[in-house]
Amino acid sequence: MGQQLQWGRRYLMVQPDHFRVDYAINPFMDLADQPDPVRAREQWLGLVEAIRSSGAEVEVLAQRPDAPDMVYAMNLGLVVNQPEGERVVMSHMRYPERRMETGSAQPWFAEHGFATSYVGRDGVGAHFEAGDVFAFGDALVAGYGPRTEELGLKHLATELDVRVRGLRITHPGMYHLDLAFCPLDETRAMVCPAAFDDASAAAALAMxxxxxxxxEEEALTFCANSIVVGRTVLMPACPDRVRAQLEEWGFEIVLVDVGEFHKGGGSIRCMTNPVDVLSGRDLPAVLGGEVVIP
Structure with a gap:
């Protein structure tokens, strides 16, 4: 049995007070299929309760009225804390419709003691979205293509003094890495090779x-868009074959219905931003950074 992930015990979430579909920037969004606000609120509260019952903490940020996708808190910024203090690299969204989100998130991080920086801002620098990045093994694993730009990986590596392993995403329905890759413990992860080009698929499996x-069919249930607290996996869906393997490995599966949020193209992982990843514990420090592209 692999050693449990030490991060994923503290999350930032955004209240869904203004969640709706105002535009279509991914294949799941349809302006004619609006989420039910009452049901969405109930599902969000159910997820908060499930996370806390699993032993993790949840902190809450209010949602901007003009930012319907802000509820997908994973994309606000990438937290990689360092021994000298907490820090976050704020996202620079590819689509202008989402860029105002960091204007509310950055003050929250600053007020809670996080030093903040940017890969790109106000059209300057590379696009970077934190839903494309995970700490796993000896590096930050980073998807690029649909949302994050390859240049953004270089900025991340040098900004944080870490190794970044880039994977080129080519599947339109798995436009963020968190739809195709989910760390489970220090040696295991869910991986969907169909999300990547051939070289990156091979690299993802090798790492x-x-x-x-x-x-592909399993991944499009949003099953990889899950979070792990110790040996508990909180999942929006779990195909039978996936359940059998997770249970064989000793994981407990908790299904949480967040179907209203699937209408915006995100699920449990998208709604939760882990703010407890620590450089030197959860990934090694690499002076000057390093980018590895297959």
Missing amino acids: VPEPLVLT
């Missing part, structure tokens, strides 16, 4: 000692 390989 995970014990991958749970998802088919």
Whole structure:
């Protein structure tokens, strides 16, 4: 049994007070299929309760009225704390419709003691979205293509003094890495090779000692868009084959219905930003940074 992930015990979430579909920037969004606000609120509260019942903390940020996608808190910024203090690299969204979100998130991080920086801002620098990045093994694993630009990986590596392993995403329905890759413990992760080009698919499988390989059909249930607290996996869906493997590995599966949020193209991982990743513990420090592209 692999050693449990030490991060993923403290999350930032955004209240869904203004969640709706105002535009279509991914294949799941349809202006004619609006989320039910009452049901969305109930599902959000259910997720908060499930996370806290699993032993993790949840902190809450208010949602801007003009930012309907802000509820997908994973994309606000990437937290990689360092021994000298907490820090976050704020996202620079590819689509202008989402860029105002960081204007409310940055003050929250600053007020809570996080030093903040940017990969890109106000059209300057590279696009970077934190839903494309995970700490796993010896590096930050970073998807690029649909949302994050390859240049952004270089900025991340040098900004944070870490190794970044880039994976080129090509599947339109898995436009963020968190729809195709989910760390489970220090040696295992869910991986969907269909999300990537051939070289990156091979690289993704090679970097995970014990991958749970998802088919395209399985991944499009949002099953990889899950979070892990110790040995508990909070999932929006769990295909039978995936459940069997997770249970064989000793994980407890908790299903949480967040179907209203699927209408915006996100699920449990998208709604939760882990703010407890620590450089030197959860990934090694690499002076000057390093980018590895297959």
